[in-house]
């Protein structure tokens with residue numbers, strides 16, 4: 001068994017701004033798992049909020065080559081359970097390993113991963129196209145460029161959020177989803193914003209307040225006319241039990257929870273708690289996006305567009321047709337590294 005990895009710099013088409021800061025590029029780590037002549041691909045998107053960096057992920061992945069790993073990758077649940085503790089608490093690194101093993105399995109079985117997992121691609125929800133914080137004119141321009149999508153995800157959390165929404169509303173009537181990325185600080189003000197947003201064809205609001213302010217979120221949930229979705233507040237199944245009182249749903253990301261198997265566990269736990277489920281992404285290439293897309297038919301909302309924000313996607317993945325990812329019949333994740 002061979003594990004090879006390297007850092008790849010993903011250049012963003014437009015400077016990407018959220019309530020916490022701006023980026024022109026992000027670095028992810030591409031992982032190749034080769035065994036019996038088959039190579040599976042994975043991608044780690046390190047999250048600074050969880051104290052991960054490209055260097056820390058590389059340190060964790062280097063342990064794979066040192067560890068004497070054996071076992072049957074096709075029995076992927078037990079294979080991963082044996083392997084993942086090697087990687088400590090780097091969930092981005094775990095996600096890359098989980099993706100590469102799933103890709104390997106699909107290729108070994110000669111089945112697209114969603115087929116191997118019994119998932120119906122016809123149940124794929126539309127993806128939202130993300131528009132980062134910018135000037136009102138730039139954001140409405142992005143909305144015009146995104147007319148092919150069935151729903152837009154708007155980053156907010158500024159002192160002039162209503163101007164941004166009004167500018168977008170002047171050019172489109174598409175449904176919107178709003179992500180404040182913990183950018184609102186006062187619960188009463190957040191409620192006023194959400195009440196106003198509910199008159200603007202907004203479907204839901206993601207992480208309106210800091211994840212730490214759970215009591216305020218309980219207060220807000222009981223009054224909010226729109227569903228509240230936890231993102232920064234949720235990573236693992238054990239988080240769910242406390243969260244249900246403050247949110248109507250959760251945003252799962254493979255890089256936060258540790259991969260496809262962990263995401264499926266989270267989906268089941270969220271369903272048991274009566275929560276809606278969104279499947280989201282970090283800034284990552286078509287490799288990470290394809291991994292989430294393979295299980296996206298299991299969720300209510302898909303926010304899987306990061307590859308579309310890139311200028312130099314290293315992978316070919318699945319096409320988006322009329323705002324919906326159409327999973328190909330290629331085996332595994334269905335991605336290939338561009339030459």
Ligand code: MG
Nearest residue numbers: 179206207231
């Ligand atoms: Mg979010």
